[in-house]
Amino acid sequence: MTEFFQSLGMSYEWAWAVATLAGILLIALPLMLAVAMIIYVDRKVWAAINLRRGPNVVGPFGLLQSFADGLKVFLQETIIPSAANKGIFILAPIVTFTVALAAWAVIPFDAGVVLADINVGLLYILAISSLSVYGVIMAGWASNSKYPFFSAMRASAQMISYEVSIGFILVCVVLYAGTFNLSDIVMAQKGHGLGIVNGYVFNLLLFPMWVMFFISCLAETQRVPFDLTEAESELVAGYQTEYSSMSFALFWLGEYANILLMCMLNAILFFGGWLPPIDWAPLYYVPGIIWLLLKTFFFFFMFSWVMATVPRYRYDQLMRLGWKVFLPISLIFVVLISGYLMATGHYGAAA
Template structure:
């Protein structure tokens, strides 16, 4: 993309800057459009399982329903409770939405299709996703209402609890891949399973970790059966209860952007990312982004299916699962995985020279670096 803008007569520095901004805008718009579509899919899947129609009036097959809902909240008045802390009240949904979009900066859609292909992409994801709890706590406290505050406390404890287990699960993946770079992790999965399957999840040590990661992703995003932040009997809409109009919509956009992020991480870390399921040459003729989107969409369908079929946990059951089951289990698997890899000589094979080369970024990393040096790095 930088080369394209250079061909228009811009200097390298300006071309890099414009390309970076353009990439950010494109990815942000695609994520928001995808959010609108998956909300529609969510409602259609729920309707089909519950034997009702779902959205079917606005646009062909109801495809424009999400956009109609977005227009409705945009035209509504923003109501701020009299006793609320106005500044923090309005800042909370902005933080939630911004953090949800920022995480997509390191997600590779295909080999080279990433805004920032940094070497610590996985750590960046963990750091950014951890910041989402601030928007939740701020919204519950600033509302100056008892039930949103209760919900914010529930949500923050739930998110922090399952982030711990997710962190240890990711350690197992990093031990196998030998890198925190998401593109490197995907490339390391090529032919991993029996020399034929492009996925980590087929390994006996990593399949249980994928199950833990998938369930923890449900809890991290407050999806059923772990949607206790919005339990209808006492908390109504949870920490979003006092919000209306676009401030409420920002929470929803952030929530679904996080759900899509978790679906894409399932794809990238365990199921081969943009690689085809089978390491067979004809399948590589299909563009990588198609495989990535198909796998991500399949995981979202699983999220919707679980929402419609699994009853809600009690809060004590939720916390017991996180702290007394997933945390000890993930810790045990970190020890077993590292021992297995040491016994098989895996760490001797994975050296700096054997590491998968980082994919070419959409935007080059350092605009100020001379061309000759960039070519050598």
């Protein structure tokens, strides 16, 4: 894209800056539209499982319901509690939303279709996802209310706990792929399963890691059954209790952008990303981004399915699962996988 703008007579510096801005908009604008639509899908899936109709009034089949909700919060008054720390109170949703968007910079949508194809893309994702807890903590503390503060304390412990096991799960993927680059991780999955299936999920050593990664993604994004930070029966509405209007909407947008990110990471790390499910030549005629979006939508459906059917954990159960189950198992599998790869000469072949 930089070369295109240079061909229009721009200097390299200006061409790079405009190309980067265009790339950001090409990711951010469709992402915001996707967030609006998956909120609609979320509500429709819950309704179907609960034998209800869901949104069906605003627009054909209720498709414009999310946009109507967005317009409603946009027109509402922003109310800041008198006892709140106003600066941090306003900054918290901005931090949450910005961090949620920043993580998409290294996501490869197809071969070569990525804003920043850096060699440490997976580390970047892990680092950025760790920052999302700060928006929640800032909101809980700045609200100067006990329920948001309790929610912020829960969120910090919950997200840190599951990031540890996620880190070891990602180490297992990196051991097999031999790289932290997300595009290279996708290509390493080509024909991995019995020589015909694109994906790590059919590997007996990596399938348990995917199951744990999927559950950890639910905990990392505070989705049911791990939505202890927003438990309305205990915390009114959690860290969002004192927020209204667009400040509340930014939390909502950031939350669903993170959910989409985790769904896409499931597809990229374990299900072959933009590659078709089967390593069969005719399937490659379908654009890679279509395969990636279909896989992402499948995982989002699973997120919604879990939310509509699984009861909420108690907080002690949540922490026990993270520290006493996922952490030891992920450590054991790091040893098993590295031992297997050394015994089979995988590292020697890669070198």
